[in-house]
Amino acid sequence: MWKKTIFSLAICTMATVTNAQQTTPVNAVQLAFKKSYESEYNLKYAKAIEELTPVYDAKSYELNLRLGWLNYLNIKYVSSIDYYKKCIELAPKSIEAKLGLTYPLASLERWDEVIVQYKEILKLDPTNMTANFQLALINYNRKDYAQALPYITTYVTSYPFNFEGVNLMGWIHYASGKKDVAKTYFQKALLINPLSKNYELLPEMK
Amino acid sequence: MEILNKIFFITLIFFGATYFVFSQSEINLREAFKKSYDAEYQLKYQKAIDELTEVYDASSYELNLRLGWLNYKNNRWNESVTYYKKAIAKMPMSIEAKLGIVNALAGLDKWDEIIAMYRSILKIDPYHAIANYRLALIYYNRSDFGNSWKYLKNYINVYPFDFDGNSLAGWIKYSVGKKEEAIVFFRKALLVNPYDTSFNKVVGTNK
Numbered sequence: 001m002w003k004k005t006i007f008s009l010a011i012c013t014m015a016t017v018t019n020a021q022q023t024t025p026v027n028a029v030q031l032a033f034k035k036s037y038e039s040e041y042n043l044k045y046a047k048a049i050e051e052l053t054p055v056y057d058a059k060s061y062e063l064n065l066r067l068g069w070l071n072y073l074n075i076k077y078v079s080s081i082d083y084y085k086k087c088i089e090l091a092p093k094s095i096e097a098k099l100g101l102t103y104p105l106a107s108l109e110r111w112d113e114v115i116v117q118y119k120e121i122l123k124l125d126p127t128n129m130t131a132n133f134q135l136a137l138i139n140y141n142r143k144d145y146a147q148a149l150p151y152i153t154t155y156v157t158s159y160p161f162n163f164e165g166v167n168l169m170g171w172i173h174y175a176s177g178k179k180d181v182a183k184t185y186f187q188k189a190l191l192i193n194p195l196s197k198n199y200e201l202l203p204e205m206k
Numbered sequence: 207m208e209i210l211n212k213i214f215f216i217t218l219i220f221f222g223a224t225y226f227v228f229s230q231s232e233i234n235l236r237e238a239f240k241k242s243y244d245a246e247y248q249l250k251y252q253k254a255i256d257e258l259t260e261v262y263d264a265s266s267y268e269l270n271l272r273l274g275w276l277n278y279k280n281n282r283w284n285e286s287v288t289y290y291k292k293a294i295a296k297m298p299m300s301i302e303a304k305l306g307i308v309n310a311l312a313g314l315d316k317w318d319e320i321i322a323m324y325r326s327i328l329k330i331d332p333y334h335a336i337a338n339y340r341l342a343l344i345y346y347n348r349s350d351f352g353n354s355w356k357y358l359k360n361y362i363n364v365y366p367f368d369f370d371g372n373s374l375a376g377w378i379k380y381s382v383g384k385k386e387e388a389i390v391f392f393r394k395a396l397l398v399n400p401y402d403t404s405f406n407k408v409v410g411t412n413k
Contacts, residue, residue: 026393034400062397065367095333095364124364125333127301158301158330161271187232191268194240 029055029063036066045074061090061097068100077104095121099130111138127158136168145176163192170199179204235261242272251280267296271303278310286310301327305336317344333364342374351382369398373405380408 032055039048049070056063068083084101087094098117105114115138121131132155139148149172156165170185186199199205238261245254255276262269274290277283290307294300304323311320321344327337342358345351355378362371376391385408392405 030393030396030400033397037400062367062394091363091366093363094366096367125331127331128333157297157299160297160300161268161302187236188268190236191239194236194243 029060033062033066036070040070040073045070049074058086059090061087061094064090065097065100068097068104072100072104072107075107077107080104081108093124095125095128102134114138127154129155129159133165133168136172140168140172140175143175145172148172149176161188161192163189163196166192167196167198174202231261239268239272242276246276246279251276255280264292265296267293267300267303270296271300271306274303274306274310278306278313281313283310283313287314299330301330301334308340320344333360335361335365339370339374342378346374346378346381349381351378354378367394367398369395369402372398373402376405376408 032051036048036051039045039051049067052063052067052070056067058064064083064086068080068087071077071080071083081101081104084097084104087097088101091097098121102114102117105111105117115135118131118135118138121128122135125131132151136148136152136155139145139151148168152165152169152172156162156169159165166185166189170182170189173179173185174182183204186202186205189198190196238257242254242257245251245257255273258269258273258276262273264270270289270293274286274293277286277289287307287310290303290310293303294307297303304327308320308323311317311323321341324337324341324344327334328341331337338357338361342354342356342361345354345357354374358371358375358378362368362375365371372391372395376388376395379385379391380388389409392409396402396405396409
């Protein structure tokens with residue numbers, strides 16, 4: 001009976017030891033993150049990535065997020081996208097990962113995919129500041145003012161005294177030919193930043 | 207014909223005057239805001255308030271918001287709350303005004319009103335990061351860990367790699383006796399900030 005118990009305990013202990021050897025100890029991961037941050041602060045992005053390689057685990061949200069960020073900083077946009085996409089698979093509700101993914105996508109000028117990510121954020125969080133503002137800006141730059149307007153309206157409704165929001169709202173109206181409405185927003189923008197020279201050349205503002 | 211000329215002339219005078227008054231009042235308002243910002247940057251909050259007094263219009267969202275902020279900075283919390291409430295009445299969907307008023311309410315220790323304000327933000331924006339995190343923190347400090355977790359869950363679901371979120375998640379779990387779950391969150395927090403020492407007594411100094 002005792003022999004059986006000791007044997008079972010030995011098997012159990014061996015299995016635990018084997019498992020511990022197969023997975024990276026928590027301390028090693030924390031140490032790797034610490035070294036990675038130190039390299040990042042010194043702007044050594046490739047080294048910051050290398051510090052994480054020995055402890056990399058494809059199922060770790062944290063490692064994928066960090067590698068997404070570091071690869072973006074290291075101008076390895078395609079790799080950055082791959083890591084961020086793994087994050088989103090692991091944590092589909094993560095807004096931070098979706099926001100992170102927009103950086104390398106924007107650098108590669110994959111604007112349709114950027115739009116998809118912002119719209120995904122808005123499905124979770126319809127009044128998300130960044131997503132609404134950026135979607136308004138992208139559509140404004142595409143001269144699609146009708147598409148830009150609802151996004152900037154949501155933004156300005158929540159943050160009516162924000163220069164970027166009020167300024168863009170003005171330009172969207174101005175570009176749509178609604179110059180009187182635009183003027184109202186430009187005047188509000190000038191209350192927030194009286195030093196702005198954005199509207200100096202507009203005859204409507206003289 | 208003479209009557210028509212007179213009407214035309216009167217109309218011209220009227221619109222010209224209206225345009226001039228509107229433009230002049232806009233210029234005065236802008237100048238007052240500029241002077242107010244200048245005074246604020248020099249930490250002269252009372253002067254920053256005074257600069258706006260002459261142009262004050264109770265129906266202006268912008269003036270009430272700015273006076274709410276400046277009175278808060280000037281430690282006039284009751285006045286600050288009054289101005290912010292006017293701004294909120296003018297723009298009920300404004301999150302920035304609601305975030306502003308909580309600063310003054312916190313100065314007055316009016317925590318139930320702060321909770322109401324954060325909840326009203328969540329009605330507009332259910333995943334608002336600040337509102338969810340701070341509600342979780344207030345309930346944690348009240349030892350109401352059930353409500354605290356309810357709000358924090360929303361926060362860490364969308365920002366899983368955030369130090370404050372993981373730290374508070376760990377402390378909530380620790381407080382309800384779920385030490386192993388607490389350690390998981392503390393270890394995540396330590397990945398975000400490896401220099402933190404606030405979990406040493408739980409996680410151990412060798413982490």
